[in-house]
Amino acid sequence: MGKQLFRYSEANKEKFLESDNITFNDGSTVSPEEIWHYLTEEAPAKYPSAFEVNLYQGNRGSRDETLPTSLKTRYLGLTFSARMEKAKDNGKSIAFIQGGQAVDPYTAADTIALRPGLVNQWNNGLEYGNDINKENLRRKKSKEKAFHDMSFEACQTGGYEHVQAGDLRIDVIAPYTVLRCSDISYGVEAHRHGPNKNVKLLNVDYPLRFQADKPWAIEYFAKNLRRLVNTLDEVTGRKTSENDLLKAIKLHNTGRRLGTELAELWWSADVPPTNSDDRASMVSLGNLEVHGDVQASLSVLKEAKKFIAERVKNGVKGHAVADNPKRLFILGSCVGINGSRSEDAGAIVVGRDDQWSHCSSLVEEVGDPFYNLAKATLEYPYEQSIEKRAQWTIEQIKKSRADGVIFIHNWGCNTQAAISRPIVDIIKRETGIPTYIHERDLHGLRDEQEQNRVNAFVEML
Amino acid sequence: MSVKTLDVIRKRLEERPDELRRARENGLKVVGWVGYNVPEEIIHALGFIPVRIAIGGDDRLVEIGARYASSKTCVFIREIVGAFAENQDPYIQQTDILAFDATCLQNYRAAEVIEYFFKKDVVVLAVPRNFHLDEAKEYFAHEANEFTRLLEERAGAPLDSARLAESVALYNDIRKTLKSIYTFQASKDNVISWEEVYDLIQAGDLLDKREYLSLLTQTLDELKERQHHPVIASDDGDCRIFLSGSLIPRGDRKLIGIIRSVGGRIVGDDLWSGILPHLDLDIKEISPAGVALGYLNRTPHAALPYLDLESDRRLKKLQERLSEFKAQGVIYHTLRYCDPFTFKAKETKNVLAKSGIPLLEIHTEYAGSDYEAMKTRVEAFVEMIKIKSEIAEEQGVLVDA
C-alpha cells in the first residue's frame, strides 16, 4: 500500500565511507561501501518495516545520519537474522540465555549467546517484505500460541515456539537463573515437553540473598559455570580450557571497559551527543553480545568512542534531541520506553540499569577464572538486596544527571514488579527526583496509553 | 458423621492466639515461617514456637498487598504482604521473627518487601534451583547452617543436638499419623471428609506440636473405632476429584466449596498447603544440614525445575496418588501470577491424558467475581466425568435412543 520509507541521504555518504570496516568473529570484514549499499538498497526491500515512517511505532522520518555508528549498529541489527542463519550453516553453536547476564563463558566455549530479545530479532528477520502492521501481527500470533503452550502469564516466551518448531536452530537453552527474571527457569523447564528433543537444557543456578558475601555461594556458582562450559562443549565437541575462559574474560573486560568509558563520556557532555536509541545501542555494545558477534560489536564500539569524543568536544547535539531535554533514567527489566517519541515530548533517556549492571561489573583477571567470574557475577548490582541495588542505582542516576526516573517492567515480570515500589521509594527519598512506575501491557507492543503517561511524566518534570 | 476430636481442635484453634500472646509474655519467641522448604524442626528445637503464615481468600488484603508488592505478584504473596501491612491477623501479630525460604522467587521477594516496608526481622533460607545435583546439595547444606546460625543468634543459644533429635522424632510421628488419617477420608463409607482432614492438617501449622500430635492420635483412634479397615473405593454417584496446583491456605475455601456444591467429591490432593509437605520426608542425619536436606529431597515443589520430563518425581508422585485414591479427574488450581504451577498446567494435563485422567485448570484469584465462571467450569467438568462413567456403564442418558 505504498507506505512511506525512510532513505539515508546521499549527502552524508562520503563521510560515512571514510569510517572503518566491521570485522567479524570469522575474520571476514564488511566495508562502509557495502554497508551503505545494504542500508540504502537491499534492506529497505527486505525489511520495509525497519524503514517505514511511522511515528507511532518509533520510526521517525529522520535518523542521526552523520553518526556512522548509528548506521553500523543498524546494519548489524538488520543483518542479524541472516548472520545467525549463516553461522548455523557453518556449524556454529547457539545458546539461549537470560537478559541480565554477561556471556564470557559462552564466548570461551565458542558459542553464540542470545538473550530473549535477540532470539525474537532472529525470528523477525526470517520473513521478508513485511510492513510494521504485518510484522506485529505475525509476532502476536505466534506469541499467542506460545503463551498457551507455556503460560499466559509469561512475560515473554523467549522464542519457545520457534525453537520447539525447529525454525530457530538453537542448540542449547542455558541461561543464568538470575533473580532479575522470575520466569526464566520455568521457561527452560517448559522446553522439556516440546517436540524438539535435540535442544539441551541447563539452568545456571544463581544463588540468592547476600550471595556475594558467601564464599560457598561463589563456589557453587563457579561449579555451575563449569557445568555450563561442559554442556556447551558437549554441543560443540570442543574442550574449553581455563585459559580459554581467561581469554574470554579479558576480551569481555575490554568491551565492558569501553562501554563504561563511552557511557561516561556521553554523560560528561552538556548537551546529549546522541539521541536515546543511539546512546542505548552504543553502550550496549559493551557486553559484546548484542549482535551475536563479539568481534563485530567490539570493532563498532572502538570506533564509536572516537565519534562521541568528537561530538562532545564540539558540543554537537544528537539528532532530533530537544533543547534542554528532560533527562530520564529507566529502571526495570527487558523493556524500555519509546526513545524517539519521548524525545518528541522533550525528554531523553540517559541511562538504564538493565544491561548496564553487568556491563559495569569487571571480572578479576588473576586467579581461577571460574571463581573470579562467579564472584563478579554474584556482585551484579541489579541482583543485590533492595537497599544495595537502590544505592547503586542512585549513583548511576547522579552520574547521568537524570531529572526523572521511570521504573518500567513487562506484564508478568513478577520479580521486578515486586520490588519496583521499594526501589523507587528509596530513590525518591534520597534524591528527591520524581519517579514513575509503569507496566508494559501483555504482548509487549508499545501503545498510546504508555506514551501518554510517559509524556505526562515528562511534562510534570 | 462428625468426628469428636475435630471439635476439640476447632476450639483449641480459637484459643491459640491468646495462648501465643501469653507465651510471649513469658519470654518465648514466635517464628512465623512462609515458604515450602523451611525446616521447621530446627526452629522448634531452638525453643521457638513455629507458626506457618499461610492465609488466603481475602481480596481486600490482596489489594493492600499490591500497593507494596505490585499487582503482578501472585495473589497469595500479595495477601501475605497485605496482611503484614494491616497487621490484624492474630498470628501475624504474634510473630517476633520471620523465616522465609527462596524455593519460589516470589516468596523470596515477599521476604524482601516485608523486611523493607514493615521493618520485620527476617531470616531467609536460600534454595538451589538445581536441587537434585550434588553441588547444589552441598551448597544447600551451607545455607542450612547459615540459616541455623542466624536463628541461633536470635535464640541466644546454640542448637542442641539432642533437642533437635527430639523435635525430629516428634515431627516424624505427626507426619506418620497424618498419613494414616488421610487414608480414611478417601474410603468407602468414610466418616471423615477430605475437607475435614485438610483443615486438620492446617491446624498443625498453628497449634503446639506436642498437643497437636496427641490430638491427631485421638482422631486416628476415633476413626479406627468407627471404621476398622478403610477401603479406598467409590461410593454410589461419587465423582472422585483430586486437587493439585497452587496452595490453598486457610481462609480460601472458594474452589473447595464449589467442587462440593456441584456434586464433586475431593478424595486427595498434592497441595503444599495439604498433605504433600508431610510425605516422603526422610531425615537421615540429625543436624541442620541433615534436616534441611530431608526437606529438599521430598517430592519437590513446582518452583524447582526438572529439566527432563522422565525424571520428574512430581509427576510420578501425582500419578501414583491418583491411582492410590482412585481419582477420576484432577482439578488443577492455579493462582493468578503463580508461575511455578501455571507453567506446568498444560504439560500435566497432557501427561495425565495418556492414562485417561482428565484435568481441569482453574485459574483464579481471591476476588469473588469469578465465582460463577469457576462454578460453570467445575460443574461442566463434573458432568463430563459423570457422563463418561455413565456411557461406560451402559449407553447412558446422553445417547439418543
Place this chain on the structure above:
Amino acid sequence: MSINGNYFAGVDVGSLAAKSVILKDGEIFATGLVPSGVNSVESGLNALNLALESAGLKQEDLTYIVGTGYGRVSAPYANKAVTEITCHAKGANYLHPTVRTIIDMGGQDCKAIRIDQDGAVVDFAMNDKCAAGTGRFLEVMAGVFKVELKDLGAIALSATDTVPMSSTCTVFAESETISLVARGEKPENILNGIHHSIANRIAGLFSRVGIESDVFFSGGVAKNSGMKSAIEQALKVTIVKPEIDPQLIGALGAAVIARNFSKKEGLWAA
C-alpha cells in the same frame, strides 16, 4: 412416557441473551430469543414463553425442561440444570453428528469444546476472565465506530489492511481504538485487526484442547461473518454451516438433554 405428550424444552439464559428451544418428536418445534435482563428468572421465562406462544403451547404441556447458561442456577421452571458446555456439545452433535470441535462465543465467555461421537464432552477450555475476545467486546467496538453489530463482520471483511491491536483489555482496547482512529487508520482495517486478534486468542485456547474436524461455531457471535472468517484463517479449518441460528445451540442441547432425562429419570440426577 409422560401424558403431556412429547414436548421438551431447553432454556439457555446467558449473560447477554436468553434462548429457548422446544422439541417435538425430535424436531425443533419452536424457539425464542430475548436479551437477558437483570432478573434471570424473568429472562428465562420470557424466552420460554416466546417459544410457547409461537407454538401455541402452555408451560404445562412440556414434559421436561432443562435450564442452562449462567441463569441455570435460578431457573425454578426447569426440572434440571446442566452447564452450557454440556448443552452446546449436545446441541451441535444433535444437528451435526460429525462435529468434534465447538467454538462457542457468547456475550462474556468464549469456550473451546471437544466432543466425541455421542456428543459427550471430552475436553474444554474457556477464556480467562478478561472480556476481550467476546461478544460484549465486539458490541463495545460497534459502539465506538457507531455501526450496527450485525454489520461489524462485513465491515471487517472489506478491509485492505490489518491494524494490530496491542491492548488485550477491553477498556484499553477501546481507548487504543480511538487513538488509532485519531492517527488516521481506516475503521475497516482496525476492525479487521480486532477480529484477527480475537481469532488468534481463540487459536491459543485451542492449543490447550486440540482441534478435530468437523468444527462448529455456536453462540451469538457465530453470526458475525468477519469473526467466522478470521477464525477459519487462524485455526486453518472450515466451519460447518449451521442448520439453525447458532445462538440457539445451547438451548437446543438443553432440550435434547431434557428429552433424554425424561426417558431415564433419575439416572443422572445428582
